[in-house]
Amino acid sequence: MSTQQPLSLTERRKAATQLDIARAAAELFAAHGPDATTAEAIAQRAGVALRTFYRYFRSKQDAVGPLLSSGAERWRSLLADADPAAPLADTLERAVTEALAVRDEEAAEQLDRTRGLLRAAASDSALRAVWYRVNQDSEERLVPALTRLAGPEADPLEVRLAAAAATDAIRVALETWSETDAPTSGPASPAALAVRCLRELTGGMRLLGR
DSSP states (O other), rough: OOOOOOOHHHHHHHHHHHHHHHHHHHHHHHOOOOOOHHHHHHHHHTOOOOOOOOHHHHSSSSHHHHHHHHHHHHHHHHHHTOOOTTTHHHHHHHHHHHHHHHOOOHHHHHHHHHHHHHHHHTTHHHHHHHHHHHHHHHHHHHHHHHHHHHHSSOOOHHHHHHHHHHHHHHHHHHHHTTOOOOSSTTTTTTTHHHHHHHHHTTTTTTTGGG
Protein backbone atom coordinates (compact mmCIF):
# COMPACT_ATOMS: atom_id res chain seq x y z
CA MET A 1 0.00 0.00 0.00
CA SER A 2 1.07 3.61 -0.56
CA THR A 3 2.91 5.25 2.37
CA GLN A 4 2.93 8.75 0.93
CA GLN A 5 2.18 11.40 3.53
CA PRO A 6 -0.78 13.73 2.91
CA LEU A 7 0.06 17.26 1.78
CA SER A 8 -0.19 20.14 4.21
CA LEU A 9 -2.71 22.92 3.62
CA THR A 10 0.05 25.20 2.30
CA GLU A 11 1.28 22.50 -0.07
CA ARG A 12 -2.26 21.85 -1.32
CA ARG A 13 -2.80 25.55 -1.98
CA LYS A 14 0.51 25.77 -3.83
CA ALA A 15 -0.34 22.73 -5.94
CA ALA A 16 -3.81 24.13 -6.72
CA THR A 17 -2.33 27.45 -7.85
CA GLN A 18 0.23 25.70 -10.02
CA LEU A 19 -2.49 23.59 -11.62
CA ASP A 20 -4.66 26.66 -12.27
CA ILE A 21 -1.71 28.29 -14.04
CA ALA A 22 -1.00 25.09 -15.97
CA ARG A 23 -4.58 24.87 -17.19
CA ALA A 24 -4.54 28.51 -18.26
CA ALA A 25 -1.31 27.94 -20.17
CA ALA A 26 -2.67 24.82 -21.85
CA GLU A 27 -5.82 26.62 -22.98
CA LEU A 28 -3.88 29.56 -24.41
CA PHE A 29 -1.27 27.37 -26.09
CA ALA A 30 -3.99 25.30 -27.74
CA ALA A 31 -5.91 28.38 -28.88
CA HIS A 32 -3.07 30.66 -29.98
CA GLY A 33 0.14 28.61 -29.99
CA PRO A 34 3.13 29.03 -27.64
CA ASP A 35 4.74 31.80 -29.73
CA ALA A 36 1.69 34.05 -29.48
CA THR A 37 1.17 33.35 -25.77
CA THR A 38 3.00 35.37 -23.13
CA ALA A 39 3.61 34.67 -19.46
CA GLU A 40 1.59 37.82 -18.72
CA ALA A 41 -1.40 36.41 -20.62
CA ILE A 42 -1.16 33.12 -18.76
CA ALA A 43 -1.00 34.85 -15.39
CA GLN A 44 -3.99 37.02 -16.27
CA ARG A 45 -5.98 33.99 -17.45
CA ALA A 46 -5.15 32.15 -14.21
CA GLY A 47 -6.03 35.18 -12.08
CA VAL A 48 -2.59 35.54 -10.49
CA ALA A 49 0.09 38.23 -10.51
CA LEU A 50 3.00 37.87 -12.92
CA ARG A 51 5.39 37.63 -9.97
CA THR A 52 3.36 34.65 -8.72
CA PHE A 53 3.75 33.00 -12.10
CA TYR A 54 7.53 33.38 -11.96
CA ARG A 55 7.62 32.22 -8.36
CA TYR A 56 6.52 28.81 -9.60
CA PHE A 57 7.77 28.60 -13.19
CA ARG A 58 10.89 29.67 -15.08
CA SER A 59 9.17 29.97 -18.44
CA LYS A 60 5.77 29.86 -20.08
CA GLN A 61 6.44 26.33 -21.38
CA ASP A 62 7.38 25.09 -17.90
CA ALA A 63 3.96 26.18 -16.70
CA VAL A 64 2.24 23.17 -18.26
CA GLY A 65 4.37 20.69 -16.30
CA PRO A 66 1.88 20.18 -13.43
CA LEU A 67 -0.92 19.45 -15.89
CA LEU A 68 1.12 16.87 -17.78
CA SER A 69 2.39 15.36 -14.53
CA SER A 70 -1.04 14.92 -12.96
CA GLY A 71 -1.90 11.92 -15.13
CA ALA A 72 1.42 10.28 -14.34
CA GLU A 73 0.84 10.82 -10.64
CA ARG A 74 -2.51 9.05 -10.84
CA TRP A 75 -0.92 6.16 -12.74
CA ARG A 76 1.80 5.77 -10.10
CA SER A 77 -0.66 5.98 -7.21
CA LEU A 78 -2.69 3.14 -8.71
CA LEU A 79 0.43 0.98 -8.87
CA ALA A 80 1.50 2.02 -5.37
CA ASP A 81 -1.79 0.65 -4.03
CA ALA A 82 -1.88 -2.50 -6.19
CA ASP A 83 -1.73 -6.03 -4.77
CA PRO A 84 1.76 -7.56 -5.22
CA ALA A 85 0.20 -11.03 -5.36
CA ALA A 86 -1.62 -10.24 -8.62
CA PRO A 87 0.12 -10.95 -11.96
CA LEU A 88 2.21 -7.90 -12.78
CA ALA A 89 1.12 -7.82 -16.43
CA ASP A 90 -2.53 -7.66 -15.40
CA THR A 91 -1.78 -5.01 -12.78
CA LEU A 92 -0.05 -2.80 -15.33
CA GLU A 93 -2.89 -3.08 -17.83
CA ARG A 94 -5.51 -2.30 -15.21
CA ALA A 95 -3.55 0.72 -14.01
CA VAL A 96 -3.06 2.02 -17.57
CA THR A 97 -6.74 1.61 -18.34
CA GLU A 98 -7.87 3.26 -15.12
CA ALA A 99 -5.38 6.13 -15.36
CA LEU A 100 -6.58 7.07 -18.84
CA ALA A 101 -10.23 6.24 -18.31
CA VAL A 102 -12.82 8.96 -18.87
CA ARG A 103 -14.51 8.78 -15.49
CA ASP A 104 -16.25 12.14 -15.74
CA GLU A 105 -16.31 15.43 -17.63
CA GLU A 106 -13.19 16.65 -15.85
CA ALA A 107 -11.22 13.59 -17.02
CA ALA A 108 -12.36 14.18 -20.60
CA GLU A 109 -11.33 17.84 -20.38
CA GLN A 110 -7.93 16.80 -19.02
CA LEU A 111 -7.33 14.55 -22.02
CA ASP A 112 -8.48 17.25 -24.43
CA ARG A 113 -6.05 19.72 -22.81
CA THR A 114 -3.27 17.17 -23.21
CA ARG A 115 -4.17 16.74 -26.88
CA GLY A 116 -3.99 20.49 -27.41
CA LEU A 117 -0.62 20.67 -25.67
CA LEU A 118 0.88 17.82 -27.67
CA ARG A 119 -0.30 19.41 -30.90
CA ALA A 120 1.26 22.70 -29.84
CA ALA A 121 4.47 20.90 -28.86
CA ALA A 122 4.90 19.66 -32.44
CA SER A 123 6.16 23.13 -33.39
CA ASP A 124 7.70 24.21 -30.10
CA SER A 125 10.93 22.54 -28.94
CA ALA A 126 10.75 23.99 -25.42
CA LEU A 127 7.26 22.58 -24.93
CA ARG A 128 8.41 19.18 -26.25
CA ALA A 129 11.27 19.29 -23.76
CA VAL A 130 8.80 19.72 -20.90
CA TRP A 131 6.79 16.73 -22.17
CA TYR A 132 9.89 14.54 -22.41
CA ARG A 133 11.07 15.67 -18.97
CA VAL A 134 7.74 14.76 -17.44
CA ASN A 135 7.95 11.30 -19.00
CA GLN A 136 11.54 10.77 -17.85
CA ASP A 137 10.62 11.77 -14.32
CA SER A 138 7.61 9.46 -14.41
CA GLU A 139 9.74 6.53 -15.56
CA GLU A 140 12.26 7.06 -12.76
CA ARG A 141 9.57 7.38 -10.11
CA LEU A 142 7.80 4.29 -11.43
CA VAL A 143 10.76 2.01 -10.65
CA PRO A 144 10.15 1.77 -6.86
CA ALA A 145 6.48 0.92 -7.38
CA LEU A 146 7.34 -1.83 -9.86
CA THR A 147 10.13 -3.10 -7.60
CA ARG A 148 7.60 -3.59 -4.81
CA LEU A 149 5.16 -5.37 -7.11
CA ALA A 150 7.81 -7.58 -8.74
CA GLY A 151 9.29 -8.70 -5.43
CA PRO A 152 12.79 -8.71 -3.96
CA GLU A 153 14.07 -11.44 -6.29
CA ALA A 154 13.28 -9.52 -9.48
CA ASP A 155 16.15 -8.50 -11.72
CA PRO A 156 16.61 -4.69 -11.34
CA LEU A 157 17.35 -4.42 -15.06
CA GLU A 158 14.06 -6.09 -15.95
CA VAL A 159 12.21 -3.80 -13.54
CA ARG A 160 13.84 -0.77 -15.15
CA LEU A 161 12.91 -2.02 -18.63
CA ALA A 162 9.32 -2.58 -17.51
CA ALA A 163 9.15 0.99 -16.16
CA ALA A 164 10.51 2.34 -19.44
CA ALA A 165 8.10 0.25 -21.51
CA ALA A 166 5.08 1.24 -19.42
CA THR A 167 5.98 4.92 -19.58
CA ASP A 168 6.58 4.80 -23.33
CA ALA A 169 3.32 2.93 -23.87
CA ILE A 170 1.36 5.82 -22.39
CA ARG A 171 3.52 8.45 -24.08
CA VAL A 172 3.20 6.93 -27.56
CA ALA A 173 -0.52 6.32 -27.08
CA LEU A 174 -1.17 9.94 -26.12
CA GLU A 175 1.01 11.29 -28.93
CA THR A 176 -0.69 9.05 -31.49
CA TRP A 177 -4.15 9.94 -30.24
CA SER A 178 -3.35 13.65 -30.21
CA GLU A 179 -2.64 13.54 -33.94
CA THR A 180 -6.25 12.49 -34.57
CA ASP A 181 -9.72 13.67 -33.66
CA ALA A 182 -10.61 10.34 -32.05
CA PRO A 183 -12.85 10.51 -28.96
CA THR A 184 -11.59 10.09 -25.42
CA SER A 185 -13.23 6.69 -25.10
CA GLY A 186 -13.65 3.66 -27.34
CA PRO A 187 -11.24 1.56 -29.44
CA ALA A 188 -9.16 4.55 -30.59
CA SER A 189 -9.01 6.21 -27.18
CA PRO A 190 -5.80 6.84 -25.21
CA ALA A 191 -6.62 3.98 -22.83
CA ALA A 192 -7.14 1.45 -25.62
CA LEU A 193 -4.03 2.61 -27.49
CA ALA A 194 -1.94 2.49 -24.32
CA VAL A 195 -2.91 -1.11 -23.58
CA ARG A 196 -2.07 -2.04 -27.16
CA CYS A 197 1.31 -0.30 -26.91
CA LEU A 198 2.00 -1.92 -23.54
CA ARG A 199 1.37 -5.40 -24.90
CA GLU A 200 3.59 -4.77 -27.92
CA LEU A 201 6.44 -3.33 -25.86
CA THR A 202 6.37 -5.97 -23.12
CA GLY A 203 5.67 -9.00 -25.32
CA GLY A 204 9.00 -10.69 -24.52
CA MET A 205 9.51 -9.61 -20.92
CA ARG A 206 10.11 -12.48 -18.47
CA LEU A 207 9.23 -10.19 -15.58
CA LEU A 208 5.67 -10.00 -16.85
CA GLY A 209 5.43 -13.66 -17.78
CA ARG A 210 5.26 -12.94 -21.49
